[in-house]
Amino acid sequence: MTNSTTDMSAHPLNVTAVIGSNRHGRFGPVVADWLLDRVRDRPDLALDVVDVAGTDLPTDLAPTPEATAALSSITPKLAAADAFVVVTPEYNHSFPAGLKNLIDWHFTEWRAKPVALVSYGGLAGGLRAVEHLRQVFAELHATTVRDTVSFHNAGSAFDADGRLKDATGPNAAAKTMLDQLTWWGRALREARERRPYGE
Template sequence: MEITPLRVAVVIGSAREGRFGPTVAAWIAAEIGLRPELVPELVDVAEVGSGTVTKQLGLADAFIVVTPEYNHSFPAPLKAVIDDHYTEWQAKPVAFVSYGGLSGGLRAVEQLRPIFAELHAVTVRDTVSFHGGRKCFDVDGRVADPESSAAAGRLLDRLTWWAHTLRDARVARPYAS
């Protein structure tokens, strides 16, 4: 029995000029790409006006939100994309990769969890967090600490389980919105 690969939308949550999100997103997308059962697709909140974001989110089986922490919270463009796409998130798993100063973006993640719960999405407990952001990556976008890949592996294991489980459930019984 052949299983259709899971589409994982990697949402770049910042639209600021000079942002670091694309580097972090490229790293986690490469980690996803190592798994034959997963297919990564980058979704950039900076490209909201292009019309492709809704399609990308709608086709996704799972999400990884890459978010910085700005002023103890998450970026406004990310919130706008979340709020503008209600059914696209429903009955799908969401995981987080965060970055920022001392907290590594974890305060932003904790604020995002109840928002996704309100949209009937399931958040994955495991998170990858980069304390100090840019200092955790070399100039080529590789992580300095090999434990980051191990943490990403745990996150992807759980995201994959939820994505398969929820995709199968949506096929068997459409989610009541």
């Protein structure tokens, strides 16, 4: 007799990485490329990516046809995810408006799913953006994992080719964060299979 819980645990966890920056000359892709490699290294995780800079999301309740098309391409990726990793810079002590817009255009897609947070910035390393995101995701019934990865003075942490000058600490922090995300992702996926959230 097959144990269905074991089968669900063995099935790779669908993780959608959200790249939250959209400014010209952004540093986000450098951090995101490093993170995506860490996720791809894990056979227990299946990766998809949503890049805020590559979307034309509406900013009001009367979306253009282009914005409607953008939503139709993004929403299925978020809905199919078992878990999320959000990569965010810190703008004015918080996270970018484009990322907030992406989050706000969705609701059920985030519910009862875990979110890991990777931040970068200057002296604070984007941690103030992380703390604001924790409040936002709590309102959406998502669970943020405890451990994060943050890059303080991020520009000096990577070389000209986008490689970390010293990957030891960040790689260890990413493993801890992704281990937590995987535990929560499996636990919540199994819970949603047994009973839809909110019932």
